[in-house]
Amino acid sequence: MPxxxxxxAVSDVKKSCEVTGRLRPPEGSAGPxxxxxxxxxxxxxxxxxxxxxxxxxxxxxxLAVRVTGRGPDLLLVHGLSAHGGEWEPVVRxxxxxxxxxxxDLAGRGSSTCEARARFDLAAETERLVAVLEAAGTGxxxxxxxxxxxxxxxxxxxx
Numbered sequence: 292m293p294x295x296x297x298x299x300a301v302s303d304v305k306k307s308c309e310v311t312g313r314l315r316p317p318e319g320s321a322g323p324x325x326x327x328x329x330x331x332x333x334x335x336x337x338x339x340x341x342x343x344x345x346x347x348x349x350x351x352x353x354l355a356v357r358v359t360g361r362g363p364d365l366l367l368v369h370g371l372s373a374h375g376g377e378w379e380p381v382v383r384x385x386x387x388x389x390x391x392x393x394x395d396l397a398g399r400g401s402s403t404c405e406a407r408a409r410f411d412l413a414a415e416t417e418r419l420v421a422v423l424e425a426a427g428t429g430x431x432x433x434x435x436x437x438x439x440x441x442x443x444x445x446x447x448x449x
Contacts, residue, residue, distance in 0.1 A: 341359065342357055342358070342359040343357075343358045343359070344356070344357055344358075345357075345358060345422075345425060345426060347394075347418075347421055347422050347425045348421075349397070349417070349418040349421040349422075350408075350414070350417065350418070350421075351397065351404055351405045351407070351408030351409060351414065351418075352397035352398065352402060352403060352404040352405065352408055352418060353402060353403045353404075354394050354395060354396070354397065354402045354418060354421075354422060355375070355394070355395045355400060355401035355402045356375075356392055356393065356394040356395075356422050356425070356426065357375060357382075357391075357392075357393045357394075358390065358391070358392050358393075358426055359382060359386050359390075359391050359393075360382075360385065360386030360387065360388070360389050360390050360391045361386075361387070361389075361390055362387075362388050362389045362390055363389055363390065363431075363432065364389070364390050364392065364426075364428040364429065364430075364431035364432065365385065365389040365390065365391045365392070365431060365432045365433075365434065366391075366392045366394075366419070366422075366423065366428070366431045366432070366433045366434070366443075366446075367381065367382070367391060367392070367393050367434050367435070367439075368394070368396070368419065368433065368434070368435035368436070368438075368439030368440075368442050368443055369393075369395075369396065369399070369400075369435075369436060369437075369438075369439050370435075370436045370437025370438050370439050370440075371437055371438040373399065373436070373437070374395045374396075374399045374400030374401075375393040375394055375395045375400050376400065377436070378393050381434075389432070390428075392422065392423070392426055392428065392431065394418075394419065394422050396415060396418070396438075396439075397410065397415065397418060398410075412441060412442065412445050413445070415438075415442055415445075416442055416445045416446055416449070419442060419446055420446070420449070433446055433447065
């Protein structure tokens with residue numbers, strides 16, 4: 292059976308970029324893009340919005356929540372073996388356009404939990420609802436990674 296291809300190989304795109312001196316693949320190419328954004332300042336040089344740390348008491352846990360930025364509410368939920376700090380590169384890019392809430396889920400990051408706390412989707416979602424209420428949000432945009440994505444779907448179904 293012949294091998295299926297869906298565009299130029301990565302090595303072909305890199306070679307094209309080197310040969311043409313362009314930072315993107317040739318026009319009409321369906322291959323990966325190596326174009327770089329050159330007009331933005333590096334993240335470290337961008338001015339930061341004011342950040343507030345919240346502690347939210349929830350059933351079985353006390354959650355640490357970072358709130359920063361201005362604009363429509365955006366809740367970022369990390370994955371199973373992570374913490375809210377994992378979202379920092381995203382937060383730095385979006386905090387000028389959104390009011391961002393970044394919780395550490397129960398028992399992770401700066402959050403604490405009771406020994407008998409539940410960690411099923413329903414319990415974790417209830418905790419996120421408590422975070423949204425404590426922060427005074429309406430209906431936020433929600434983004435999640437890994438377990439955070441499952442929690443985002445669960446939250447959307449409420």
